[in-house]
Amino acid sequence: METMRWQDDCLVLLDQTLLPGEVRYIQCRDVDTVCAAIRRLAVRGAPAIGAAAAYGLALGARSLDCADSQSFLSRVREIADRLAATRPTAVNLHWALRRLLDKMTAALPATPQQLKELLLAEARAIYDEDYRANQAMGRHGAELLPEQAGVLTHCNAGALATAGFGTALGVIRAAHQQGKKIHVYADETRPLLQGARLTTWELLQEGIPVTLLTDNMAGYLMALGKVDAVIVGADRITRNGDVANKIGTYSVAVLAREHGIPFYVAAPLSTIDLSLASGQEIPIEQRAPEEVTCIGGVRVAPAGVEVWNPAFDVTPARLVTAIITERGVYRPPYTETLPALFAQDC
Incomplete structure (x- = not known):
């Protein structure tokens, strides 16, 4: 598509x-x-x-x-x-x-x-x-996944979010094409349900096994030993490796660290912003309250309630196991490895 x-x-x-x-x-x-x-x-x-x-x-x-x-x-x-x-x-x-x-x-x-x-x-x-x-990201990232793995992803970082193939889902797609037995667990991703609407739809089109879960089920899924890796995309990555991604990503990263599960970020070089020292400097978009108070046009919260609706959150670099780019997989210390990526062009 x-x-x-x-x-x-x-x-x-x-x-x-x-x-x-x-x-x-x-x-x-x-x-x-x-x-x-x-x-x-x-x-x-x-x-x-x-x-x-x-x-x-x-x-x-x-x-x-x-x-x-x-x-x-x-x-x-x-x-x-x-x-x-x-x-x-x-x-x-x-x-x-x-x-x-x-x-x-x-x-x-x-x-x-x-x-x-x-x-x-x-x-x-x-x-x-x-x-x-x-x-290229898909090829590099697929090497990180075992032959049989449960992979949790949040929001949609597939072909729909890119020019095609995808970032986080591109890694999953490449591993699947290599014959690895990957089962994807997709968070629904409130409030706009990109995981439920888009990620599951993409994976079903390609015959990649996928199970949908609500965002607040991820921790228990990990505790049951169902998740071997987490892979997400990114909207901005700062010089120190902090990652802005869809709201809820930070919670998933904390849960992954608690359960000893690697947390990977797949993003092209164009997503890395060396002009910002850390995630504290990233502007976070605030969106309309109706996205939270309504689902599918149907109001689910009382009229007049105050709403806080940031579109993104920031995952600290200390929770990021590795960043997958088109040039390879990069690990901490990101203050050294990420600038070195761009030094290759000099």
Whole structure:
């Protein structure tokens, strides 16, 4: 199932808010539609958001009619600011926009038309690179899993959250393809149920054994010896190895440490933010109270109740056994191993 594609000067996005009940695609012909899709989680998952924002910037740029390259650059930066404001925590979105702006600035004094083509080509490159990175992550991460294993995952870090194949689910998918007997335990992931709606749906499509459980069942499952490893994705990883991921991830990591279970994070290099020293500096998105007070449009809490609804939490580096990237598996001390990853490009 494609999460997105560029077709006939239009960004086509799978509306993930309707899954698993309905498969419907959104035709994004202007940047406002892309911003709305990202904001309401029609497209979600850090790598997918990055790719969608890149295509969104290219789409917005194509609508501009500027006489010179400097005015064009100024207008494109305004569009990038609008896209960047949609979701603050997932660094891939900001990384992708910055990459396109840097590419465009380096190409000056190219004409506006040349810059439009350059932006689209770079957006396509980000999409293609993410798919290849996910496959590489899958190969590296699969080596960490025994021949027979129960694997717990939280939220959805599969093909739906990326350009394809997936990060955390990419590791599971690769292990399954290698013939390993993997049984996945998927947390439902309140309040928006990405685990129940998306992760189980993906795995069932591929015939990978999966059992759904509510978030508060994970500890007992571990105590019964059913879980051999935990694998999650990430929306931002700081220099010291702290990990921002979907709310509830921190609780799973604490439980894994208590039960002596390895806790792995699978994420591409674009998710690692060396500009932040620790997770305390990560901006955490706060979302609408209706996501908590209602399920499927049906109110389950009394009107007027106060709601706290952070979309993400931060798992301290001390609870992270290893970080799986497209370049391999990296372990503590992350203050040394993560910067070394990027030093390879120097």
